[in-house]
Amino acid sequence: MMQDGLQSDANSLDVLLSLADLYVQNDLIEEAKALLKTAIEQNKGAVEPYCSLGKIYLKEGNRERAIKILKQAEMIEPENKIIQDLLQATGKEEVVEELKVVERAEEKGELEEIEEVSGVPLEDLIKRELDKLLKEEGIMGIILVDEGGSLIYAELNLPLDEESTGAIINTIYNRINETVKGFDLGDLEEVIFELPGGNIFVLGTLSIRFIVLVKRDIHIASLEGEIREIFERTKAILEVD
């Protein structure tokens, strides 16, 4: 609430940076990171939020992420001493080597692979994938739960409780799975619910359920390919079958 108020009142970079500092001092690291990412989006020419975010990543030992963010800052202000000091602080020669690796990977389009092994939070990787799907017309939300119905990730454009919606759909999915197994039809892979208020597309494995809520008037077959593709990538990120 406080954060929203500050952003809507002034969008002040100083205020955002001060608040991020306050979050860091109070060990609210994820909140600080989110705030700094917002600050970067709103102030693309300012290097301060990049530096603050870079410091957090360095503190966490996430060198690849720190290098990437500091490199972006360096592109804005190549001679900035704070940025150079931060890069120095990580060990100059190693940083240069890391930069080369990141650059090579970027050129080859392999950055995602590097991030996967470099300890970037899974949530960020999943969010990146699911955001692509959420941009498709007619997609109202995505819920990712484990086989027990516990929420892994959710993004809903509907006034629904994410946890209970995921749990309910998972319960029904599991019940249908028992039924198909009872008739020797193998493991359940996909369920489409066509309901009065919209459609629900569920893709499942032994350990996760990928639930996509779609508007009623959207033909689900037109989105099926895209949904499957993102589901496969999400499985790879989570390293599940």
Added chain:
Amino acid sequence: MKEILDDLISTKGVLGCYIVDKEGSIVDFKGDENIDENLISALVAEISNEIANQMNIPGNFSISALAGNGSIFMIAKKDFILTLLSTSDVDTGEVRLKLRRGAKLIAELL
């Protein structure tokens, strides 16, 4: 009603089709003798009730459940559930279309 079931069962890959009331009793069916129709009717009614209770949707919904070796399709209307069991090589589009048409005709008959 037999004609509707005959039309459904004639589709390649369809193993059986069943008209089940909301209490789980078979109204009519046609299909493979090895499939226990009483078991399928009970399970279908249970799933339908689960959706009705959990999602608060009393009727008029459909489910397509695709598994490794076959599929189950269900269309629930106010008074009945039309269900179809198939192998995995069934044309899902054709089956769903026929089910919709069949369910509409059955609703008019009942």
